[in-house]
Amino acid sequence: MAVYTEVADEDLRAFVGEYDIGAVVSCKGIAEGVENSNYLLQTDRGNYILTLYEKRVNPTDLPFFIGLMEHLARQGLRCPTPVAGRDGIALRHLCDRPAAIVSFLKGLWPRRITAAHCAALGRAMADLHQKGLSYAGSRPNSLGPKAWRPLFEQEAHRTDEVKPGLADFLRHELDHLERHWPQDLPIGIIHADLFPDNVFFQGDEVSGLIDFYFACTDFLAYDIAICLNAWCFEDDGSFNITKAHLLLWNYQQVRPLSAAEFRALPILARGSAIRFLLTRLYDWLNTPAGAFVKRKDPLEYERKLRFHASIEGAEAYGLHHDAPAAGKQ
Ligand SMILES: Nc1ncnc2c1ncn2[C@@H]1O[C@H](COP(=O)(O)OP(=O)(O)OP(=O)(O)O)[C@@H](O)[C@H]1O
Ligand SMILES: N[C@@H](CCO)C(=O)O
Known part of the structure; x- marks a missing residue:
């Protein structure tokens, strides 16, 4: 499963406290995916995805990826929208790794393709x-x-x-x-x-x-x-x-x-x-x-x-x- 980094409760609370997204209700590791650590983060205001970027992603590429998702979401494409902290910054650090919170998308990927x-x-x-x-x-x-x-x-x-x-x-x-x-x-x-x-x-x-x-x-x-x-x-x-x-x-x-x-x-x-x-x-x-x-x-x-x-x-x-x-x- 793709949770390489375990996040301690107090670290998570401090991290989420830098955003205006409410208080943490739960945070569960997502088994799918192989590149990064992904969590389903629930706050009292809604659902989000928390990603900690692991070693296969080059940190110097992250501003390009985050900026692209912000751009596409602004254009109306349905894709994860990076959430900025209160200081306006979306790409942050958690547990010594680059980390970001993005919007949660509804839907499922197709197991049988038609x-x-x-x-x-x-x-x-x-x-x-x-x-x-x-x-x-x-x-x-x-x-x-x-x-x-x-x-x-x-x-x-x-x-x-x-x-x-x-x-x-x-x-x-x-x-x-x-x-x-x-x-x-x-x-x-x-x-x-x-x-x-x-x-x-x-x-x-x-x-x-x-x-x-x-x-x-x-x-x-x-x-x-x-x-x-x-x-x-x-x-x-x-x-x-x-x-x-x-x-x-x-x-x-x-x-x-x-x-x-x-x-x-x-x-x-x-x-x-x-x-x-x-x-x-x-x-x-x-x-x-x-x-x-x-x-x-x-x-x-x-x-x-x-x-x-x-x-x-x-x-x-x-x-x-x-x-x-x-x-x-
Ligand atoms: N914005 C999102 N909204 C809802 N679910 C998401 C979102 N982002 C990721 N997920 C869930 O997390 C899982 C893993 O995400 P993702 O495919 O980005 O993982 P990864 O490890 O970065 O990539 P890879 O597929 O290359 O291994 C997805 O299959 C999906 O279930
Ligand atoms: N989609 C790739 C895995 C990495 O994203 C594959 O099927 O080989």
Whole structure:
């Protein structure tokens, strides 16, 4: 469970006393998540999330993340809103760690993904991209193409322990991605980890996006590629073209893709697949089997990568670029 830091009652009371959010009623650790310590904080005025940022988040990036959530919330996007203390400061310290309180969002993330979820996700992601354009901050993608080969080389000697032949496959893929990675697609703020566990729904509607701690400045279409991987494959590994079609079609109702972005989707999807394959591979090889954090399967992303490498073009995602932009689906 993701509570790395236990907060003593007196520390919590003193910390919450710096805000104008009422008195602490309860504070319970949240088991989900792996990066940070998260608590559901209840005061006599409402519910909040208290996050203590642990070692995988670079403290110098925190002002960018907090500022982004403040900006998006001001624009009307449903995302955690950082709560400032009485002195106007949202990013504070608790138990020797950077810490923040954010608003609690209603809804649940979907355990079983439907086509309707993918449709709603498409609109919500495009809305995020539009609203992020006016954010003044920027942050390079620390897990972008330049990071992939060094990440792979670190573990290359052990990669075939996970699957014989995997190291050679990844080397060839990296060569291909380095040669063909697009150069001049529209750029903006992307979420970069928009997996189902970071999207809350009430019914079929998106009620909130959370976990902005990989957000960065990159190709907007790369976020779509991440979602094609995270939302449009079934448990048996098959690609669900209906889900992909609805995701893309609905995205385009809010933010139409350029022809170049549309054509680039397969290579972006290959890149996104290798990014998650490599971070999962690293965690797989470096997390002791008995650790309390559940390791995610890197080979799931090898299968996804092979799918994107096998298709002829972006039409395989269920949409032609000249598809009519109007009408309801
Ligand atoms: N603003 C929020 N409102 C309601 N619940 C939240 C909020 N933020 C986080 N949570 C709850 O806490 C859980 C963990 O949050 P999160 O995904 O941000 O954890 P993490 O450890 O930072 O990230 P990761 O998913 O990368 O491991 C979520 O699944 C959700 O249940
Ligand atoms: N979403 C990532 C985990 C880190 O956020 C994955 O599934 O590999």
